[in-house]
Amino acid sequence: MQTIIKNDWTRAEISDIYHSPLLDLMYKAATIHRENFDGSEVQVCTLLSVKTGGCPEDCSYCPQAARYHTDVEVHKLMEVDVVLDAAQRAKDSGSTRFCMGAAWREVRDNRDFDKVLNMVKGVNQMGMEVCCTLGMLSDDQAKKLREAGLYAYNHNLDTSEDYYDAIISTRTYDDRLKTLENVRNNKINVCSGGIIGLGETTDDRIGMLFTLSNLPEHPESVPVNALVPVEGTPLEEQPRVPVWDMVRMIATARIIMPKAMIRLSAGRTEMTEEEQAMCFMSGANSIFAGEKLLTTPNPGEDKDKALFNLLGIKPRASFKEEVEAF
Ligand code: SAM
Ligand code: DTB
Ligand code: SF4
Numbered sequence: 001m002q003t004i005i006k007n008d009w010t011r012a013e014i015s016d017i018y019h020s021p022l023l024d025l026m027y028k029a030a031t032i033h034r035e036n037f038d039g040s041e042v043q044v045c046t047l048l049s050v051k052t053g054g055c056p057e058d059c060s061y062c063p064q065a066a067r068y069h070t071d072v073e074v075h076k077l078m079e080v081d082v083v084l085d086a087a088q089r090a091k092d093s094g095s096t097r098f099c100m101g102a103a104w105r106e107v108r109d110n111r112d113f114d115k116v117l118n119m120v121k122g123v124n125q126m127g128m129e130v131c132c133t134l135g136m137l138s139d140d141q142a143k144k145l146r147e148a149g150l151y152a153y154n155h156n157l158d159t160s161e162d163y164y165d166a167i168i169s170t171r172t173y174d175d176r177l178k179t180l181e182n183v184r185n186n187k188i189n190v191c192s193g194g195i196i197g198l199g200e201t202t203d204d205r206i207g208m209l210f211t212l213s214n215l216p217e218h219p220e221s222v223p224v225n226a227l228v229p230v231e232g233t234p235l236e237e238q239p240r241v242p243v244w245d246m247v248r249m250i251a252t253a254r255i256i257m258p259k260a261m262i263r264l265s266a267g268r269t270e271m272t273e274e275e276q277a278m279c280f281m282s283g284a285n286s287i288f289a290g291e292k293l294l295t296t297p298n299p300g301e302d303k304d305k306a307l308f309n310l311l312g313i314k315p316r317a318s319f320k321e322e323v324e325a326f
Contacts, residue, residue: 003035003258009213014206018252022244029251029283032258041316042308043261043286045097045131046090049294050119051077051112055103057135057170059158061195063230063295064103070232072295077102077112084122091128093289093301094315098123099131099154101294105170106136113141117148124149131191136171136179142186152189152221155179160207163200180215190219193263196249197227197241205245209252218257224249224284226267228296241267243275247282254283261286269297273307280311 017025033039053064053074063070087098100119107113116132123130132145133154145153158164161173183190194208212219226246229238246267253262264284268276291300299307308315 003032005218005259006256007214007216007218009210009256011203011206011210014209014213014252014256015203017255018202018206018209018248022247025248025251025255026278026282029254030281032255033283033285036258037285038314038316040312040314041285042280042313043097043316044095044289044304045099045263045286046087046095046290047099047101047288047293048078048083048086048090049075049103049292050083050100050116051075051102051104052295053103055105057105057168059168060234061158061167061198061227061230063233065233068232068234070230077115080115080118080122083119084126087123087126087128090290091126095128095289096315096317097129097131097151097286098126099133099152099288101133101154102135104135107134107138107141109141113144117144120145120148120150124151133191136175137182139182139185142182142188146186146188150188152191153183154191154221154223155183156192156194156223156225157208157211158194159198159200160204161211162207163198163204167198177211180219184215184217189221190215190217191221191223191263192219193221193223193225193253193265195225195227195266196245197229197238197267198235199238205249206252209249209256212253213256218260220259221261221263221286222253222257223263223265224253225265226270228266228269228293230296240270243271243278246271246275247278250279250284251282263287266293266296268299273310276307277311280313285316 129151131152263286
């Protein structure tokens, strides 16, 4: 069946999907997933925090914000060769996408940015999809990243426009959208999603999906994170989200953005194999591999290999050989 891509979803339509009977919702998502992807493939990606902690922003969930007292150790920008070694190891263990994260509010035009551009060039030449998440970007900075061979840029909306101020006060939703526009205008794939478990309402979750699915083009990649509550952050006491909420979120994202990669991101250490299997059934088709996400724990390679074997899942090949760097 030909999937129809819609960029004019209403909140009511999204809400009806989100609230539909769970098994119908999963079935519909699984069907749409199979119309657009091989249902037995999941992409394995690796994250690396290339600059850790000391961030001036006040994102309430984040262990890297300087103002909260967490156990995260501040680390200046890593050297290019160290990052490229890590990327090679990630590739050797089966990752096809390598995402470098920096605890910056925004990119500045300085030597650190030049280093990141060299990291991007190097990872691109290895034939992996190279992604970065560096905070806000100007049009010109996006252009430079594209010229270096950047495949995708991650910049999450995190929650609804209405709830945003309760979570972050140091930037606005419009700032976030402007960066996504700069990324899109420079022909870099957009990776944008959010977190559940921040104390938001179901309407906030629907609101976030509404904004994402009504962008002029859907993001190619939508990470769905469950909050990892970190001691020292304002959200340290948040209860864990029920897996049913992850399933509803993933399935709804799959149905309204049928061609996007839906990434089951933070929160997997708390999930059983059965719970993760339900997320894959509901349309998630990517995970982050390795012992660590950026700063928090993640199931290690052995556990994920065992899970893939158990479920008969194949790691998905890279979309690309190399982005043409001009
Ligand atoms: N500083 C950049 C930015 O904010 O865009 C990039 C790095 S930031 C750590 C990337 C994303 O990680 C955030 O947008 C958020 O969605 C996610 N994240 C951070 N802390 C988290 C946590 N404790 N639990 C779940 N997701 C988290
Ligand atoms: C995303 O949405 N999730 C990943 C990736 N994009 C960069 C990061 C999750 C970070 C979880 C908290 C940490 O490990 O610091
Ligand atoms: Fe900084 Fe990003 Fe963490 Fe916000 S999410 S505090 S911008 S590193």
